[in-house]
Amino acid sequence: xxxxxxxxxxxxxxxxxxxxxxxxxxxxxxxxxxxxxxxxxxxxxxxxxxxxxxxxxxxxxxxxxxxxxxxxxxxxxxxxxxxxxxxxxxxxxxxxxxxxxxxxxxxxxxxxxxxxxxxxxxxxxxxxxxxxxxxxxxxxxxxxxxxxxxxxxxxxxxxxxxxxxxxxxxxxxxxxxxxxxxxxxxxxxxxxxxxxxxxxxxxxxxxxxxxxxxxxx
Ligand code: ADP
Numbered sequence: 001x002x003x004x005x006x007x008x009x010x011x012x013x014x015x016x017x018x019x020x021x022x023x024x025x026x027x028x029x030x031x032x033x034x035x036x037x038x039x040x041x042x043x044x045x046x047x048x049x050x051x052x053x054x055x056x057x058x059x060x061x062x063x064x065x066x067x068x069x070x071x072x073x074x075x076x077x078x079x080x081x082x083x084x085x086x087x088x089x090x091x092x093x094x095x096x097x098x099x100x101x102x103x104x105x106x107x108x109x110x111x112x113x114x115x116x117x118x119x120x121x122x123x124x125x126x127x128x129x130x131x132x133x134x135x136x137x138x139x140x141x142x143x144x145x146x147x148x149x150x151x152x153x154x155x156x157x158x159x160x161x162x163x164x165x166x167x168x169x170x171x172x173x174x175x176x177x178x179x180x181x182x183x184x185x186x187x188x189x190x191x192x193x194x195x196x197x198x199x200x201x202x203x204x205x206x207x208x209x210x211x212x213x214x215x216x217x
Pocket of ligand 1: 009010011032033034036053054057058059060061065086087088089090091094157166
């Protein structure tokens with residue numbers, strides 16, 4: 001069982017790699033962005049609270065996030081198979097809280113320069129279940145996800161203004177959360193530039209080498 005946190009700026013390919021890593025390590029993929037968008041779509045109490053924040057590309061308050069993550073980590077699948085956290089923690093407060101409520105084997109920073117991610121985000125399309133495509137893929141052109149047949153569209157928060165706000169939050173807040181993980185000896189940086197398959201192989205190799213070395217499992 002593995003308990004990983006995946007860091008990486010918007011458009012770094014974090015969501016795509018998280019799906020592949022979750023299959024590889026047989027650990028549940030927990031994407032707080034997907035969970036919040038689902039809450040918005042379902043109109044739950046949390047959803048109503050966070051809808052405007054998401055659309056603006058701002059961060060949901062730590063307190064709300066901690067409730068969401070606390071509930072999710074209490075599920076049986078996490079106890080049995082660990083987790084692959086995608087999108088949490090995003091602030092140093094969240095990072096400290098997470099390390100209090102759960103054991104984390106490693107945080108992985110998927111590194112992609114900012115100038116490369118802007119283009120990726122503007123061409124990103126997603127289905128309602130979170131499968132990710134590029135504007136030129138058949139799925140995006142047809143507007144239907146080949147995996148689950150839901151609608152493929154641009155995310156509401158992939159507008160230039162919201163993207164800029166998210167990248168700013170990343171620089172100001174999430175970078176500090178990562179630095180905290182580093183100070184706890186829990187951070188590994190991996191080059192995220194390249195084809196998804198190549199990046200995936202690089203990630204698995206680096207993660208396995210580090211965890212074997214640490215002898216954590
Ligand atoms: P991205 O990485 O492209 O910003 P996500 O799908 O991870 O996209 O998150 C979408 C939005 O959900 C964020 O802009 C933010 O408003 C909210 N969100 C997700 N995770 C967190 C978190 N840990 N703390 C605060 N807000 C969050």
